[in-house]
Amino acid sequence: HIPLERNRQDVIADISSGTLGLGQIVVVHAIPCKRVLVDVGGNIHAFWRKYTIQGPELLLRIHEYFPREPFEEVGWLRARRLLQGKEVSDG
Structure with a gap:
């Protein structure tokens, strides 16, 4: 603090x-700071990243969560769906 x-x-x-x-x-x-990627992941619904930003008298722990749907709508990600429990890519 x-x-x-x-x-x-x-x-x-x-x-x-x-x-x-x-x-x-x-x-x-x-x-002045240093960024460190701590974790990244995703599933059929969303993807996320966790990282820190560190500097003199500064420490930020950031967790960003992104739903997949908006990125699929603009074509940045291909749509994915589950078919009988198995992930299938559209297109």
Whole structure:
């Protein structure tokens, strides 16, 4: 925990606005950091990644979860379905 008075006001403003993700805020404000991918996975419904962003007086543990359907709709992922318990790819 970093006391509020030691935080940068521009960073606090971006966090409060909710328009940028935490990883984006770190980049936009050029906060020195290292990113480490901890886990990645998926199933027929979604995919996810877990990673950390570490820097001086900074440690973020981030878990992002993405439903597959929107990515299938725009063609970024091929649709998948289960057929008799076995995963089948459309197309």
